[in-house]
Amino acid sequence: MENVLNNALPMTRPTRRASLAELAPALIVVVLLVIGTITSDRFMQTNNILNILQYAAEPSLIAVGMMFVILARGIDLSVGSVMGVGNVTAALLLAAGYPVIVAILAAVAFGAVIGLVNGLLITKGRMEPIIATLATMIGVRSIIYFMTDGAPLFQGIPREFVQIVRGSVTGLPNGVLFLVISFLLAYVLLNHTRYGRHVYAVGGSEETSELFGIKVTRIKISVYVLSGVMAAIAGVVGASRLGIGDPNSGIGYELVAITMVVVGGVRLAGGVGTVMGALSGVLIVSILTNILQLNNVSTHAQHIFLGGAMVGMMLFLSWRDAKKA
């Protein structure tokens, strides 16, 4: 049925034109900047802008990992708990007197292991990503509470560790630097390496990827490991920013990270989405959060808006897809 009229069509080079959906995230960023400026005098001040970026660091690190997972047609609901584990692992080791680098590496390694478990359960164990990562989400959170007895760690965290995020090497706060670096790396990986292109390929069609000789299982495991690593780093960043280890760190972040990625136009069914889009998603969510804060909306209420933003974006996307089809 496909080519009834095709034969008649001349095969000219289609003009390149960014579609509405590709532009939508950037447009929303602009609209939010305008709204922010109108609703609050403080919004456009340098301090506030830096604030937005700094607070964006933790969820956006997670969002970068989540983006890889979603591009490969998966989902990782355990990121919030992994962030918590990264957070308390680093804090506990620091409090016990280990060097900063050891604490960080241990935290990241913990995240990688959990990611590996997710990847293995999903590929070798053929579990649905939702179930596997929901289970690790709960399991890992309970590990956090074993480790800490549920109490925050206030003491024993050295200044040098705190300086990692709060300090400034470039003139910008380091937290902002993390955000920039992680997105740059993601950009290079996804657009300029075989690995990144194969992540897209696997998300597009596992069967065809297999035929093309792409190691599908390996790619799928790797994105969960990456996601685990990024979430653990986010936990370390959180510990550094606040100077405490918090067993509740990361709760609800899976929703925030998925919202960022999805609002940025990354397709949940895999294979489609750009780093620029995801960055826009991060900015949209962060700016929206900031505007809400400036207008004295409580943290919990912010979740209502975020959920609303996600539903809105998803509905927009499915409406557009339906129109195209």
Place this chain on the structure above:
Amino acid sequence: MQTTYPQSTFSGLLSEYRSEATLILFLAVAFIFGPLFTEYFLTPDNLFNLSRQGSYLTIVSIGMALVLIVGGIDLSIGAVMQLVGLFTVLLLGAGASAEIAFLFALAMGAVLGAINGVLTVYGRMQPFIATLATGGIMTGIVMTYTQGNAVAPRGIDPAFREIGGGAVAGLPIPAAIMIVVVLLFWWTMTNTTYGKNVYALGSNKHAARNIGLNTELLECSVYMLSGMLAALAGYLTFARMGTFQPATAATGGTPVEMVIMAIAAVVLGGGSLAGGKGTMIGAFLGATVSAVMLNYLVLLGMGIWFQRFILALIIIVVVLLARKNERA
């Protein structure tokens, strides 16, 4: 050629209902050997508590089973319990009777569930993302209103606490309600056109459409029922307390944990995330076994977080085993 009707040999039944049979066996073992490890297990007090504790989970598991049968998922049920619970307690605080509050809770659950259904079916969102988002919004509303604190209005209808804590014919009222719910849905799913159509939808959506079923409406209705059942469970949970208590990690469990327990219960009972499979009796047995295991861990002095950890392990093991069976 030879055709024989109906095939109802014992071995045939056993293979058809393998999950259910395994769970019954497990329960038998638990009740026989349980007392060896903790004497308190078989005491009337504990069984009374256990049946009440298990009833909340069973009720939401029935809803989850319905959603899983049609190939969907509902990650919002814990949040529905919370939001409905909060509004119910507020309504009671404003002087409403327990009965009015009960009807209100069901209606509110139906509306919340219908929203999930509409987003999934007509908005064409993936069910997990739609329900994750609505669940997030609902939890946000609860936390914004309560700031994480209990809501305990004075002078609410004493019947409310009676429903949550009282007994009828030796059974806790929530357990009695749970039994009614299980029987009602068991009968509906096996003996009515609605039940058959839901199974048809879950087995093959295209085929269901091609034999003339209104698949959209049917799918929506399932989410609505899931919402109603979650609301019922929420009502009963807070009726037991007489107050509203927001679920946070600090108070021993976020709303997501009810979701994962319900999924575990349904999968234990033979359901599948791939859709088309699962029975009401299976969900009931799965939830009961989960409740017994949790009860056990409590009696053995395990902390709440150890319980959670075991829960996560059980889910993984159960799903992996189920996968293995499918392959075989």
Place this chain on the structure above:
Amino acid sequence: MEGSIVLDSHVIETNALEIHGVSKSFGQNNVLQDLNLTLRKGEVHALMGENGAGKSTLIKIISGVHKADQGEINLNGSKVDFHSPYEAQIGGVATLFQEIQEIPDLSVAENLYAGMEPRKHGFLIDWKKLYSNAQRQIDELGLRIDATQKMRSLSPSSRKMVEIIRAVHKRGASVVIMDEPTANLNQGEIDALFSMIEELKQKGVSIIYISHRMREIFQIANRVSVLRDGRLIRTSNIENISEDEIVKLMVGRDLPALYPQRTPPENEVAMKVDNLTVDGELDSVSFEVRKREILGIAGLEGSGATSVIKALFGLRPVSGGTIEVDGETLVIKNPKRSIAQGLAYVPEDRKEDGLFLNKTVNFNLVANVLKSHFARMGFVVRKRAAQTTSRDVVKRLGIKTTGGMAKIGSLSGGNQQKALVGRWLIGSYKAILLEEPTRGVDIGAKVDIYEEINALARSGLPVVMYSSELLELIGMCDRVVVIRNGRVSGILSGDELTEENILEKAITS
């Protein structure tokens, strides 16, 4: 006999592929039986046969999708046993299946070079080189495809061409299998494909070529093998065989014995389709169906023929036209509405669109009439009555099953198909719509299903039936509507109803 075991090394040199005594069955259905085939080095070997003759199964065994029950395959003189198309590709056998293998959201160049993208600085993809290499490859064939475009944005024919280029050039295949490669191509692309094939022949690559288009076979093939009912009937040099002979070999059985005695239709028109239009698929299709008439719909892949019945049943967005049944104009909106107005529908893909595979035979037979026939108070199912009725249907159609409670997925394809047709025997309808009513079933089941279709027509109903098997249409139908490029290109009846005439009307000139 050809393909007997060869020990002489000289002979091994000339045979690219040898298939020895390969058999394969799915359940009770013997799809291939003791099949032998030899592919010479540098030849184009056409594989001909009706649908269900075993061609697809054979190429799936060669390319590692299926495993043969018996027999062995030698590639360039050594025994091979591939477990996946990828393994086969590495081993030197590239296969082009009917469905396009692609990653739609990646560029043409990436689809061509996936897994072997050129790199610079060790790990960065050299995009410039990737695009220019890909573009050069495309340009050399005279195709107008932009290597930087996403696959998704190309026409189906361009996508197919990209796939062909990839499969043929990528791994240095020594055997290339093409399953209906030209189904979606226009003439310019077919020419490009044929010059590619010519080039491959020069290089000593051997090609197995499957197509229903006789012209093509005589244009490019060196030899032709005809398969029927899973057996090799004959292999011949193309010079020594005629089109007629091939068709005769393909059919090879008495038509009258297979198809039921038809009663002539009445003159009264029962169903009237006027200017049926579906954007991009169908353009002003009109025809009438009389009482007791079986009307066939024919057309090549991509002609729109498969959309006719779907559009009638409300599965395609109809943008224009009217459909009348018994003088009443139907509202075409969705299947529910269509069924309520008296249409019954058998979809072409029973697994995807028809059956509830993990449910019982009984469930499948009565699921569509539960509410109308077996409900007390409109919602309580009368289980006993439903069981009795479905037992009757099982008996009437001779469905082989261990019982009504057996899962329908465990039945053979033929019995599943009978059940799919059988569910419309309960209840009364005004018109019957059938798509590929005997797809992938054995001869015995075919005869039973034909008999049932005939009985439905005899009871006074108009039947519209789409089939890709021309002989089935000729054997069953009073008239056949041929669709080409979304339009009716001819309506054939009586003596005009021959394969040649249908094909002539169907082939795009």
